[in-house]
Amino acid sequence: MNAANPLRVAVVGAGAFGRNHLRVYKELEQAGEPVRLVAVIDPDAAAAADAATKFGVPAFGSIAECLAKSAGLDAASVCVPTVHHRAAAEELIAAGLDVLIEKPLAPSLEDADSILALAAKHQRIVQVGHLExxxxxxxxxxxxxxxxxxxxxxxxxxxxxxxxxxxxxxxxxxxxxxxxxxxxxxxxxxxxxxxxxxxxxxxxxxxxxxxxxxxxxxxxxxxxxxxxxxxxxxxxxxxxxxxxxxxxxxxxxxxxxxxxxxxxxxxxxxxxxxxxxxxxxxxxxxxxxxxxxxxVPVEPGEPLRLEIVSFLDAVRRRSVPVVSGEDGRAALKLALEINAAISAHAQRAGLTI
Missing domain, CATH: 3.30.360.10 (Dihydrodipicolinate Reductase; domain 2)
Known part of the structure; x- marks a missing residue:
């Protein structure tokens, strides 16, 4: 994949996280990197239109609409609320796209496992947005x-x-x-x-x-x-x-x-x-x-930009990303165990949460 044949990417979600992903993809494109931002997707028409104007890309109200009208998509960032991660990611994966899913990977292990199973079936890359x-x-x-x-x-x-x-x-x-x-x-x-x-x-x-x-x-x-x-x-x-x-x-x-x-x-x-x-x-x-x-000397850099560059590199190379879907699942599993421990403590203490 080179500048003459760039990766074509979309961002699902035009909220705060999505706009940051849009900005970085656009900056990389303008810097001559082999990537082209081609769509923003959000059911909120006003938010999608505003982002489309700001970043110079077409706006779509749904993933299905974008897939029908934007040929040759390679990858997408999923920046919707966590409860919608599974639905958005699975629709993109089933269509043959690699995905960068904002953290947490999903609201439940069941959802996470479904995403990862579908990615394995379609041989798609899943990176989770643990940008730190x-x-x-x-x-x-x-x-x-x-x-x-x-x-x-x-x-x-x-x-x-x-x-x-x-x-x-x-x-x-x-x-x-x-x-x-x-x-x-x-x-x-x-x-x-x-x-x-x-x-x-x-x-x-x-x-x-x-x-x-x-x-x-x-x-x-x-x-x-x-x-x-x-x-x-x-x-x-x-x-x-x-x-x-x-x-x-x-x-x-x-x-x-x-x-x-x-x-x-x-x-x-x-x-x-x-x-x-x-x-x-x-x-x-x-x-x-x-x-x-x-x-200790540290080479400064924007974590989100470094994360997205790493994701695009994994897509091009068909390699395991630095923060894999399995890594995201492990962090989610521990987070859910912590929430269970918090609930158990609250019950012992007679608290309502």
């Missing part, structure tokens, strides 16, 4: 991966009316679940969780503890009712501590060889010191004495 996998800081951190044993994740956001068809675990936390699953590479053995609805009918804030067969433990906190935006992941591994700031695309590292053998309380105190030192560095100050922090 493509965050340059995550990519850089993988080079230093060495038996991680403790993760601490915080993903906090101010409240917005988007994505309220799913809870905070499937909306925000699932990004970090996917990343940690990919870094640990070990089966989950225990899940403990608590969560509460605050401003929506679904759980808006959750705290989770996950233990893996390897002995690794991960703590996750996600909130979509915060007063600040935080997207960070920190982890310890033998003799090393790494801290990822997704928003800043920063990776900080400290050698903790001298701290090997410290008890958990001392390690926690050390983590607090490192965090304070990071904040001081960010404000232009200097780290505390005795802390030898190094900022």
């Amino acid at each position: 996998r493509f965050n340059p800081a995550v990519t850089a951190a993988r080079r230093y991966l060495n038996q991680p044993m403790f993760f601490e994740s915080h993903r906090l956001s101010v409240f917005t009316p988007r994505s309220l068809d799913v809870d905070v675990v499937l909306d925000l936390m699932i990004h970090d679940l996917d990343i940690v699953l990919s870094l640990v590479g070990s089966p989950v053995t225990e899940v403990r969780a608590v969560g509460l609805p605050v401003l929506s009918p679904k759980v808006d804030i959750a705290n989770v503890r996950v233990e893996f067969e390897s002995g690794c433990v991960a703590n996750f906190t996600a909130s979509r009712v915060s007063t600040e935006r935080v997207r960070k992941l920190r982890f310890f591994q033998p003799h090393q501590y790494l801290s990822i700031d997704f928003a800043r695309q920063d990776l900080l590292m400290i050698d903790v060889t001298a701290a090997a053998g410290m008890d958990p309380a001392k390690l926690a105190a050390m983590a607090e010191m490192i965090q304070a030192s990071q904040q001081l560095q960010a404000s232009g100050g200097h780290p505390s004495a005795g802390l030898s922090l190094s900022k």
